[in-house]
Structures are given as structure tokens and as C-alpha cells.
Amino acid sequence: MGTDTEWENWGRKDPYFAVLTNEKYRSHQLSEESRIEFFESGKIHIEHVVDVCRRHLDPGFSPKRVLDFGCGTGRLVIPLAERAEYVLGLDISDSMLSEARKNCIAFELNNVHLLKSDDTLSCLAGCFDFIHSFIVFQHIPVKRGMRIFARLLNHLEDGGICAVQFTYSKAIFEKRNGRPPIEQPIRKLINAAKRLISKLDRMAFPPHDPEMQMNPYDVNELLFKLQSAGISRFHVEFTDHGGEFGLFLYFQKPKKTQYVSAKHGCI
Numbered sequence: 587m588g589t590d591t592e593w594e595n596w597g598r599k600d601p602y603f604a605v606l607t608n609e610k611y612r613s614h615q616l617s618e619e620s621r622i623e624f625f626e627s628g629k630i631h632i633e634h635v636v637d638v639c640r641r642h643l644d645p646g647f648s649p650k651r652v653l654d655f656g657c658g659t660g661r662l663v664i665p666l667a668e669r670a671e672y673v674l675g676l677d678i679s680d681s682m683l684s685e686a687r688k689n690c691i692a693f694e695l696n697n698v699h700l701l702k703s704d705d706t707l708s709c710l711a712g713c714f715d716f717i718h719s720f721i722v723f724q725h726i727p728v729k730r731g732m733r734i735f736a737r738l739l740n741h742l743e744d745g746g747i748c749a750v751q752f753t754y755s756k757a758i759f760e761k762r763n764g765r766p767p768i769e770q771p772i773r774k775l776i777n778a779a780k781r782l783i784s785k786l787d788r789m790a791f792p793p794h795d796p797e798m799q800m801n802p803y804d805v806n807e808l809l810f811k812l813q814s815a816g817i818s819r820f821h822v823e824f825t826d827h828g829g830e831f832g833l834f835l836y837f838q839k840p841k842k843t844q845y846v847s848a849k850h851g852c853i
Contacts, residue, residue: 589726590678595796597681604682604798605658605721607828625689628661635718635836636669639747642821643838647747649716655738655750656722657700660686666718667695674714676703705734713743713852717750720834721827724753728801732811739815741852745841749834752803757829766802800830808835816840 596604602611602624610620639647650671657663657675659682667673667690675698677683683700690698701709717738723731735750742748759766812820812835820837 589797589799592796592798593725594679594681596798597679597685599796601659601682601685605661607798625661625664629665631720632662632665632669635749638821638823638836639716639749643747643836647716649714649747651712651714651743652716652718653710653714653738653741655703655717655719655734656725657686658682660689660698660700662718662720663698663700664689664693664695666716667693667698670716671697673698674710675700676707676709678703705730707734707737707741710741713741713746715743715746717742717746717748719750721751723751723803724801724830724832725799726801727799728803731801731803732807735808736811739811739839742839743852744839747836747838749836751825751832751834752808753800753825753827753830753832754802754805755831756800756802757826757831805833808833812837 593604600611600613602613602616602621603609605611606624606627609615610617611624636647649669652666652670652673654663654666654673654675657677658679660675663673663675663686675683675686677686677700680702683702686700690700703709719738723735726734731752738750739748756766816839817837818840820835822836823834825832825834
């Protein structure tokens, strides 16, 4: 699919910048100091996530089997592996996975497994007591992303915790209270033509950056999916990445004594 190809192109050209879009992480100017800062930011992020899980969901939270969906270069896999017995990182890009493997070797980690993802999560077996995904789903078209999210929930252990982030709106929609303008048919055609021209332009002039989609998800649909999976409560934090407004959702899957359904059992 188009987005997969673009993400692979990012992995080949600028893997660190694709994860954190700051010019100092560009491949041609990535210094050792910047690399250290890059991975330190991952450690800080995971420390915060674990703290939130303990304060709002489970005071004894200490995951053993962890899944990081959209692991990229391993920025968050590495600090997760320092806490858990086993960490599985999934990514759609072979180049990203290759870079992540190099980083795991550099950090002398032997409890990490990295696999290429697909829409059906065909490589997954069994359950995880912690599933994490941050600044990933926003790059996946919504219908596709929702299907993947539903499949991830099937691999969450009873009593396990999930922390997953979605973009839902943009700061530029302030006057419409976050609602995007309704596209008229002619406007849809114009925007489609612009996207095609932009794609052809990138193909004709390779030095241009690959496409990086920013897809807003419907909050109602997300919450409906959670409630349908038996989730009775959640904690949320707002995120803002350059005017891309998002939700970082934390929730715990009920234990079997609370909620039993073969439909939502692990695959």
C-alpha cells in the first residue's frame, strides 16, 4: 500500500527524523549527542507511561510481555526491554526494523524480537500484558487503522493494559471546534488532483521527503470500540504535535472474573 511504501522510504532516507521530526535527527547531520538525546527521549516517555499506568489503572503494573506497535528505530522498544522480560516490536518497514536491530545490539539487549507487521497481524500469537503504540496510527488511513486496532485488542491479556495514541483533529480547525470543513464534491476532486500532483512531483524529484500522512480518527468510533471490548473506564491525555491534536488512551482489559467473552479472547 502507498503509506507502507512511503514509510519504507522514510526508513531508508531519514529513519530518526521520521520518528521525531526535528532537523537535528536528519541522517546527514545526526550527531552522537543527538542520538543520545533521541534515545533518552524514549526512556523519559516510557517512564511517564508506566507512571500513568500505575497511578490511574494498576498500582502494581509491571509488564512481562510487551508489544510495541510501530516500533520504528527502537526508540521505545529499548526502555521497554529494560523493564520487561520480553518485548516484541512490530513495524511495516524493513529498513526501520533493520535500524532497530542495530540499536538493540548496541544496547546489548537479548529479550527483544522484531517482526514485520501487516494488516492482519499475522505474525502475532498469544497475548501481551502491555500493548503500546505512540505517534503511529496517525500515519495509517483511518479505516485500515481501526481494523488493526481491533486486532491488537484481541492480543491484550485479561487484566493487561494498553496505551495507544491517536490524532483526532488539527489546531487550524479552531473556529469549527475541531471539526474539519465539509468537502464539497468539486473540492474533493481538486484535493485529489493536488495529492496526485504532489505524488508525481515526489517521484520526479527524489530529493523531496516521502509523504507522511496525518490522519485524524473519530473519537466516537474509538470509544465505541473500547466499550464493545468490555473496557469500563480509561484515562486520557491530550497530545499536540505541531498543531496535530491527539488523544493518548490508557485502559485495562477486565479480568476473566469481571468479563468473559470468547469473542474477545486472545488469538
